[in-house]
Amino acid sequence: MSANKPRPERIDPQLVPKVVVSRLSLYLRELQHLVRDGRATISSSQLGQLLGFTDAQVRKDLAYFGHFGHPGIGYRCDELITEIRRILGTDREWIVTMVGVGNLGRALLRYKGFAAQGFRIVAAFDADTRLVGASIEGIPVYALDRLREMVRQQRIQIGLITVPAAGAQQVADQLVAAGIAGIVNFAPVTLSLPPQVRVVGVDLTTELEQIAFAVANRAASR
Amino acid sequence: MSANKPRPERIDPQLVPKVVVSRLSLYLRELQHLVRDGRATISSSQLGQLLGFTDAQVRKDLAYFGHFGHPGIGYRCDELITEIRRILGTDREWIVTMVGVGNLGRALLRYKGFAAQGFRIVAAFDADTRLVGASIEGIPVYALDRLREMVRQQRIQIGLITVPAAGAQQVADQLVAAGIAGIVNFAPVTLSLPPQVRVVGVDLTTELEQIAFAVANRAASR
DSSP states (O other): OOOOOOOSOOOOOOGOOOOHHHHHHHHHHHHHHHHHTTTOOEEEEHHHHTOOOOOOHHHHHHHHOOOBBBBBTTTEEHHHHHHHHHHHHTSSEEEEEOOOOOOHHHHHHHHHHHHTTTEEEEEESSSSSTTTEEEEEEEEEEEEHHHHHHHHHHTOOEEEEEEOHHHHHHHHHHHHTTTOOOOEEEEOOOOOOOOOOOEEOOHHHHHHHHHHHHHHHHHHHH | TTTOOOOOOOOGGGGHHHHHHHHHHHHHHHHHHHHHHHHOOOOHHHHHHHHTTTTTHHHHHHHHOOOOOOOTTTTEEEHHHHHHHHTTTSSSSSEEEEOSSSHHHHHHHHOOOHHHHHHHEEEEESSSSTTTTTTEEEEEEEEEGGGHHHHHHHHHEEEOSOOOOOOOOOHHHHHHHTSSEEEOSSSSSOOOOOOTEEEEOOOOHHHHHHHHHHHHHHHTTT
C-alpha cells in the first residue's frame, strides 16, 4: 500500500480495540494543537512523546486504518487530521440531543469543544416543565413527549443522557424508541440497550478512582 | 492462595494495565447498585453480563489483585466492594480541590457522585476575582494565590483542573508546586508534568467520537 493512498474501505469497528479508537481522539486533538501552533509535520516518536506513548504504539494504532506516514517526513499534520476525522466519522456533522438539563447538562451545553469537533446539539429535553420553553446557549428545551417527533424532524443521531441515575434507563428506552443510533451516558448506571444501539458510558468518578489508585500505590511503594 | 485470604500486599500500579483499573471502577459501581437492590452474591459471568464483558475478563481482571470468589457461591457483593475500594485506595477519604469554577466546574461541584465514592472537594479556586469569596454547594472559592497555603493546610491530595485549555498548564504547574499528588485534567490539552505527579485526562469530546466511530462504521457495513 502506497503512503499516498490510505485504505479507502470502512473498517469493521468490532475488529478495532476501543482503546485504539480513544487514542485516535488523543492523536487528533494533539495534531490540531500542533497545526494551531504552526507545525506542518511530525514523526510518530514526537507525536508519541507529546502524549506519553511509544512511537511503536502510534504506528501500530494507525496501521489499523492504513499507512499515513511519508518516508523522511513523518506525518503531515493536516493530512493526518483529515484521515483521523474520516476514520472517526467526524469529517461530517453529527446532530446531537441532550436529555436532562440539570447542572451537568447545562455545563455540557455551554461546552464549546463538542461543536469544534463536529457535534451540533440542536435540542434539549427535560422532564421539569419549568425548564420547557427555555433556551440555553441558543438550544431550545422541549418536553420529553416531543422527543420522537424532534429526533425524526431534525435527524438527530446521537443522544446525551445527563439525567440522574434513577431515570437514565427510561430515558435510554425513549431515545431508542425515537430511533437514535448512539448514546453517551453520563448517568452513573449501566444501561440495557438493544445491540444495534451503540453506547458509551462516562462515569466522572472513574477518573478520580484512577488517580486514587495511582497515588495510593505510589505512596505505598516508596 | 485461599479464597478467604486476598493478597494483602500493595500492587505495583505500573504492572496493572490502566484499562483493568478502569474496569474495577465499573465492577464497583455495578456491585454497589446490586447491593442497593438487595443482592448478596453474584457470579463472574453474571457480573460480566451486566457490563457486557465475558466471565473470563472479570476473573482475569480481579486476579491481578488476589482471589475473591467463593466456590459454589461466586462473589459476595459486600466483600468484593470492600476489596475493590481497598485496591483503588478509596477505602479512605481523599481530599480534593478544583481550579476553575466556570460552567463545568460548577456542574462538577454540584455532582453528588464524587462524595458518594469518597472524594471530598474542600476548596475551589478561580482567577476571576468576582467569584472569590463565593461559596458553591458549601465549597468556598479562593484566589489562586492562596492555592499553596490551602493545599498544605487542608492536606489536599488531588486537584481537578476545569479551566479553559489555554490556562491549564499554568494551573497544573501551580498545583504541582503546591504539592498535589494527582491531577484530573478536564481541559482539552495534554499536560506536561513531573513523573511523580499522576495525571488522568478527561476529554469529554472523546466519548462522542467513540460513538461517531461506532455508528459511522455500523451504518456503512449494513
